[in-house]
Amino acid sequence: MRRKLLILIPGLVLIAALIAVLAAGFGHDPHALPSMLDGKPAPGFSLQSLQGETYTLSELKGRKVLLNFWSTWCQPCKIEQPMLDYYAAQQGPDGVVFLGVLYGDEPEPAKAFLRRKGGEAYPNLYDPTGRIIVDYGVGGVPETYFINEEGVVTQKFAGLLPAKDLEAFLENTP
Amino acid sequence: MRTLLLALTLWAGAAGAAPLTGMTVEPANPPPTDEAAIQTRSIALAKGLRCPVCQGLSSADSQAESAVAIRVRAEELVRAGYTDAQITDYFIDRYGEWVLLAPPTSGHHLMVWLAPGLALLLGGGAIGGMAWAARGKAAPAEVSAATSDDPYRKRVLDELEG
Numbered sequence: 343m344r345r346k347l348l349i350l351i352p353g354l355v356l357i358a359a360l361i362a363v364l365a366a367g368f369g370h371d372p373h374a375l376p377s378m379l380d381g382k383p384a385p386g387f388s389l390q391s392l393q394g395e396t397y398t399l400s401e402l403k404g405r406k407v408l409l410n411f412w413s414t415w416c417q418p419c420k421i422e423q424p425m426l427d428y429y430a431a432q433q434g435p436d437g438v439v440f441l442g443v444l445y446g447d448e449p450e451p452a453k454a455f456l457r458r459k460g461g462e463a464y465p466n467l468y469d470p471t472g473r474i475i476v477d478y479g480v481g482g483v484p485e486t487y488f489i490n491e492e493g494v495v496t497q498k499f500a501g502l503l504p505a506k507d508l509e510a511f512l513e514n515t516p
Numbered sequence: 517m518r519t520l521l522l523a524l525t526l527w528a529g530a531a532g533a534a535p536l537t538g539m540t541v542e543p544a545n546p547p548p549t550d551e552a553a554i555q556t557r558s559i560a561l562a563k564g565l566r567c568p569v570c571q572g573l574s575s576a577d578s579q580a581e582s583a584v585a586i587r588v589r590a591e592e593l594v595r596a597g598y599t600d601a602q603i604t605d606y607f608i609d610r611y612g613e614w615v616l617l618a619p620p621t622s623g624h625h626l627m628v629w630l631a632p633g634l635a636l637l638l639g640g641g642a643i644g645g646m647a648w649a650a651r652g653k654a655a656p657a658e659v660s661a662a663t664s665d666d667p668y669r670k671r672v673l674d675e676l677e678g
Contacts, residue, residue, distance in 0.1 A: 352638065376612035475582055
């Protein structure tokens, strides 16, 4: 009896540990990238927009920034863009700075896409080196980053940006 | 001439020590010059970094946009003089430890490396223990026809022996 217990108890402990590991694994999406920049300074950049203007993050200090990574081949990006256009158009001179960043796309198809949908409501940046993708840890598109007035990333959204979160970010902004 | 060389060396050293755009730390080494070594290190680093949008592929083995960007950035950092550890830390800061294809050999990740060996030891120990316990037990004694009390068994054995 004692010998059987000696085998049974470690066996049960092992099975319980295995179940705990599997339960923890099933609890989260293995493809979901963790948000590593929350609460950290937003990586700096100085990039040209599709219109040829240069945007430098450090020069935007004192204003909130919304950084939206997108591409013309991304369907969810096309779904969320009318919402971003709507809120971007409502921003005053000191309001939130909306910036699009092309991901895996070229300026020409992006310009053609934006022309078809009636123009740009906010500037779209292009990084030929792709460095900004890695600096922000972007996995896929759409991905959106909220940056506060101090240049700190407050939230990252992978996938469609929920309207209520965008509205909360825009609150109390002139 | 020597003064000029020294000035050039100091300038090159200073240039190598400046943090690259997007980096918070300075490169630990001067920029390497051996092109073959740069390529080998860059590929080795990319092979250990997960492609963010693929299923179990390394950044070296994928043509996805983010994988290509990781490859390019890894090579850029190697060229600037950053060590493998500094470069790996940079990617962990951006993507988390998730980005590593092989779990680290420290902290709670160490369990992943030790668990198979421990399971093998435990299983082997259990089997060995059972075998050891069974060894002491006497094998059942052979029953001969002469000593058997069972008349039917005695008859069968007699028949068999002729």
